[in-house]
Amino acid sequence: MKNAYLGVDVGSVSTNFVVMDEKGEILHDLYIRTIGQPVNAVQNGLKELGKALGKEVKIRGVGTTGSARNLSSVLLGADVVKNEITAHAVAVSQQVPNAQTIIEIGGQDSKIIIMRDGLVTDFAMNTVCAAGTGSFLDQQAARLNIPIENFGELALKSKNPVRIAGRCAVFAESDMVHKQQLGYSLEDIVAGLCEALVRNYLNNVGKGKEILAPVVFQGGVAANVGIKAAFEKTLKTEVMIPQHFDVMGALGCCILAKDATRNSQTKFKGWEAAEFKFRPTSFECHGCPNMCEVIQVFENDVVIARWGDRCGKWSNASLSTEVS
């Protein structure tokens, strides 16, 4: 059996898995939709991977990232839990060692990471606005009845992109509707939207950052050739899309998991964790007027984790403590 590492990135829109061997080669990757159910997504992915690789590889380490990194770490028994920025940067420094700028646009957040000599020197994430991220593009594609896969191709056909107000997702939609009613062609509107989103990204997330080539573009939205073209047009430089652009966070976790387990045994619960009965529940703590919503995760009727409280009363409590 081959030794391998498992990386899982559970985001708002997709849940991504990568299994990497000792040499850093990717044995398998998986991109599935989270559909608001991270527990199911993680278990379904694990089941599929177990079927495909269970007989060939032995998992030596597990890493998780993404907005559900804590939840997925208790489901899987992770050896390392990392924020998305570090996970993405680690993957890029392995795949594109000379990269100086990373543009990452996912389902609901977008980031910029500035690298110099393989080290992160600065980063930013979108704060108040999700215009320009994958979910907004998804929604507009659905509204225009274009499969999201063809969205970018359509944009490339445009000769005269329309100027769309991209500051805010809601107003961008109104503006698109307005331009449609005036009679602009669909491809010009779609191309205009791509440019507006790129403008919005550079003005908000990328503000004040020194964007130097080579620029790497990754995350689910990097599949959109229209957005890629708009970045190249605005930045006046080639934008590189790594082969595994859609699972870079998970790949970063594999690398981190390999590092973390160099001198220790993995905490991985095994492929059979796909069959465990996990049940996340929540309750409101009435200890003070903060009324924190505390999350607790059950594994076969035993509490295995709690979080969500401001004061640490529950997250630090022994897991056998009864909850009223």
Add this chain to the structure above:
Amino acid sequence: MKISFPIMGNSYLAFKQLVKDLGHEPIVAPLPTARTMSLGTMYSPEFACIPFKILLGTYLEAIEMGAEVIVSSGGHGPCRAGYYGILQQKIIEDLGYDTKIIIFDSFAKTYKEFISKLSWLIKTGNKSWWQLYQAFKPTWAKLKALDEIELLSHDIRPFEINTGETTRVYRKCLELMDEPVTKPQILEAKEVCLKLLKDIPQDQSRVPLKIGIIGEIYVLIEPFANLDIQATLGEMGVYTERAMNLFHWLTENTKVSHQEKKIIKAAQPYLREKIGGHGINSIGETIIYAERGFNGVIQIAPFSCIPEIVAKGILPQVSQDHGIPVMTIFLDEMMGKAGMQTRLEAFVDLLQQKRDYKLA
């Protein structure tokens, strides 16, 4: 009279005693919670900053508890905080309460008003100026002791072996510091607290990263407003120092200390104008932290705070010239702890990598 005051860090313990010693009944509003925030947000203009909203919420909670007078401090220079007391008074009146807000502005600029407000407080409490002077001494001692205890807790937290223990001991210290009244009693309680903190099991072999925290004074000092940034970083094993503490601010404003001059001088190559609030301080403090060998600086500020926005615009240049990474976090009532946590973790990773690279 029933007198209340803003909650800002642990200072309420000292102000509570001062009000009592002046012959009034202190009303200590609850420490800010989600309820304070929603009360404050509900009755504030949407674009007011987060200190305004939390303070208004605190005042409303104090009024519910029967406060007749609220004593607060003003601001100076081109920062909106200077008008906040007046606006909060109007909002409270519109809500149908007759609670009065008394604002003490900088003594040097408004000494006549300052004295007449003070004399009113003394008279209504049936006390004399001599008694005020007497009451002032233990208050001063208590503020100083509270600062010392809090600072020590931040020093110890990155070394604690059991995560969360420092925070638990610190909470107990606040209870202990509530009781003493006279100066010798305060000093004695302080020693007990310092010992409790020092007795926390620690791993002194760690070499924590050092982060300086700069920005707007209220969000710096009140942990509810900054989502407990210092404790969060401390529990991640990072040593933090924040640019301002309440006692320190009081000594600057009463001209007992002149630290601020040094900070403003350090900012000169980048900014020569005072731009309100503590904007210029943020520049100077970043430079001083860099010179002191800190690994990074985090600027925290209320969303829409003009002085800090101006400072943020200058900080990338300071960061580049002095080789110190700087991250800015704007805070408002929409800010979630998860987003903050992700940014802090990523920033700490960045600093760690930079340090490892330097050492390698």
